Amino acid sequence: MTKTRFPTNLIGPMENVTMNPDDTLADPWNAIGGELTREPRDLVRGGSPEELRGAAHAGLPEELRRAAHAGLPEELRRVNNAGSEALRDVVPPVRTIVVDRPPVPVAPPLEREAVRSPAGAGPERLTLRDVSIYYGAKQAVNSVSLSIHQGEVLALIGPSGCGKTSLLRTLNRLTELTPSAARSGSVLLDGEEVHALQDTKLRSRVAMVFQQPNPFPMSIFDNVAFALREQSRKRPRRRELEPLVIDALRRAGLYEEVGEDLDRPALRLSGGQQQRLCIARAIAQRPEVLLMDEPCSALDPISTSVIEDLIHELRRELAVVIVTHNLAQAQRVADKVAFMYLGDLVEYGTAAEVFEQPRAERTRDYVRGTFG
Amino acid sequence: MREWRVRDRIVLVAAWAMGLGLCLVTGAIVIYMGVRGFQYLRPDLLVSRPQVSSSQAGSGGFLDPLIGTAALTAIGLAVALPLGVCSAAWIVEYGRPALLARLVESAIEIVAGTPDVVIAIFGLTIFEMGILGPLSSSSESGVVTGHSFIAAGATMSLIALPPLYAATRDGLQAVPAHIREAAFALGKTRIATIRRVLLPAVRSNIATGATLGISRIVGDTAIVIVVLGESQRNEPASGVPLLGFLRGTGSSLTSYVYDNSPAGEGNAAGKAYAAAFVLLLFVLALNALVGLISRAHARASGFEGGARL
Numbered sequence: 001m002t003k004t005r006f007p008t009n010l011i012g013p014m015e016n017v018t019m020n021p022d023d024t025l026a027d028p029w030n031a032i033g034g035e036l037t038r039e040p041r042d043l044v045r046g047g048s049p050e051e052l053r054g055a056a057h058a059g060l061p062e063e064l065r066r067a068a069h070a071g072l073p074e075e076l077r078r079v080n081n082a083g084s085e086a087l088r089d090v091v092p093p094v095r096t097i098v099v100d101r102p103p104v105p106v107a108p109p110l111e112r113e114a115v116r117s118p119a120g121a122g123p124e125r126l127t128l129r130d131v132s133i134y135y136g137a138k139q140a141v142n143s144v145s146l147s148i149h150q151g152e153v154l155a156l157i158g159p160s161g162c163g164k165t166s167l168l169r170t171l172n173r174l175t176e177l178t179p180s181a182a183r184s185g186s187v188l189l190d191g192e193e194v195h196a197l198q199d200t201k202l203r204s205r206v207a208m209v210f211q212q213p214n215p216f217p218m219s220i221f222d223n224v225a226f227a228l229r230e231q232s233r234k235r236p237r238r239r240e241l242e243p244l245v246i247d248a249l250r251r252a253g254l255y256e257e258v259g260e261d262l263d264r265p266a267l268r269l270s271g272g273q274q275q276r277l278c279i280a281r282a283i284a285q286r287p288e289v290l291l292m293d294e295p296c297s298a299l300d301p302i303s304t305s306v307i308e309d310l311i312h313e314l315r316r317e318l319a320v321v322i323v324t325h326n327l328a329q330a331q332r333v334a335d336k337v338a339f340m341y342l343g344d345l346v347e348y349g350t351a352a353e354v355f356e357q358p359r360a361e362r363t364r365d366y367v368r369g370t371f372g
Numbered sequence: 373m374r375e376w377r378v379r380d381r382i383v384l385v386a387a388w389a390m391g392l393g394l395c396l397v398t399g400a401i402v403i404y405m406g407v408r409g410f411q412y413l414r415p416d417l418l419v420s421r422p423q424v425s426s427s428q429a430g431s432g433g434f435l436d437p438l439i440g441t442a443a444l445t446a447i448g449l450a451v452a453l454p455l456g457v458c459s460a461a462w463i464v465e466y467g468r469p470a471l472l473a474r475l476v477e478s479a480i481e482i483v484a485g486t487p488d489v490v491i492a493i494f495g496l497t498i499f500e501m502g503i504l505g506p507l508s509s510s511s512e513s514g515v516v517t518g519h520s521f522i523a524a525g526a527t528m529s530l531i532a533l534p535p536l537y538a539a540t541r542d543g544l545q546a547v548p549a550h551i552r553e554a555a556f557a558l559g560k561t562r563i564a565t566i567r568r569v570l571l572p573a574v575r576s577n578i579a580t581g582a583t584l585g586i587s588r589i590v591g592d593t594a595i596v597i598v599v600l601g602e603s604q605r606n607e608p609a610s611g612v613p614l615l616g617f618l619r620g621t622g623s624s625l626t627s628y629v630y631d632n633s634p635a636g637e638g639n640a641a642g643k644a645y646a647a648a649f650v651l652l653l654f655v656l657a658l659n660a661l662v663g664l665i666s667r668a669h670a671r672a673s674g675f676e677g678g679a680r681l
Binding site: 172174177199200201202203204205207208210212214215216217218219226227229265267278281282285 | 548550551
């Protein structure tokens, strides 16, 4: 019997972790959307100075403190700036609700400062403007704006349930298969609203690879050919399809391994080969954008590295959006990284920026592995 | 030896006994029919037509009932297969509005629970209507009898439908959702997904359902007697080669067995045994065929999700 050891070295520095569970539950990002929805009680909670400092530094990001203090009298702000020791005395801003007063316009969310706009490598393919996604009454994605360029890999990172996959599936309108899902904002493919396109046309231009390899229960050839066969009156012959199928398999780096017998059942391939077959199937129609939903999470390290190399190759001809839980993978493959948390786009920038100089505190904690 | 409670031991023994008992009964039927069959079956019975005769030696074989059974199976399956597969695909893949889906589901359940003789009477009522006269034979005075292979085959399709539908539905439900999603993500429509991915994937389920349906058709007597007319020979309604046969009356192996059993008017037990043996071989061959199809399918696709008979 071997004992499984917990790899402690994978956990980041722990100094910034706040020990009080309230701090992680009381989510300051809810307050960032434009107005304060709850008192920032962390600021006034009693406790040892160390604990308070911890709360002030890690539990609340710089932006929130600024947002909170924007409404405070000048002297308080001064006191606060003087040092965190003074935090104990700070009075929280008390919101008074006056019914007949006209609403005060709020400043645009400061959090968005963390969203940079780096230049894209190629032409812009997909544009997201204020995309929000709802499942029934629950909001899964909150007003995300992004642009996706050809020739680059965008990685969506973030903890589970933060809306990465929902956002990804909205790009080719797969969320429509969920009856309760609704979307607001606009998604433009080459300047054209995706809802104006026919869904079948859209999905052949914005292809997708799933988390679990999902080849059809048929031969390797038929798997790729299924993607190519137009829904026309006349089915193209095998002779016409063969060069296209072989080309797609070659681009997915699978042809060398399976080329001698394309009539083998696809389900007999290994997991990594199946996933590459799914990639071949997806790129066979020459899409403009390739969406990948954690394509390596079910695979072994060797298959993963093969697929990562493949993503590097594919980047030349199309835009790739990849959802991943694996930060190391995001660092390896991505040109741009978007960090999402609880449906919000918290940070967006080049991979180097997001991983080395994150602007938002949440991002810093996440890329260091303190939470998520 | 582990400590077992007495009640558990009893259940274990009972489970074994029941299983073995069932095998014993089946084995007894097959062996008895086999012995009788080899005793009475002669090749000329398979190729000679029934004759009206006062002696057993002159009353011929059962070529006509054999053809009748094959024809009924073909017609019944030709109607039931598209009906069952399409309604199962609709229920599983569309299924909306929910009210209509529930209605279809319970309609098929009711058909499945209806005794075949009731279905036979209903079929006769339908095909007796003057407007459907061209589909069946009519008496010399021009009255539509409602007796024909077409009418009986169509009625047979009703009893073959429920197993076909259930097998296809279960197969489709067993196909994981990510397979559908993969097809949609490639820009395929729902119907293209059903035709090119899902139905091929459940081919072995459809084959299983078809076998069950065929077994029910082959084994049915009530519809043959009521709707097919149960004439001793296949009597074409007109001189037109195939159409005349389909519009005419006839009999099947089951009705032949009944007629020649001591209960029937023929009272030629030997011939009844021979025909019953052929019927049994037919069903066993069918089962073997389906096993072969689904194993070949599993080998070709690598998909092990299909139901086994």
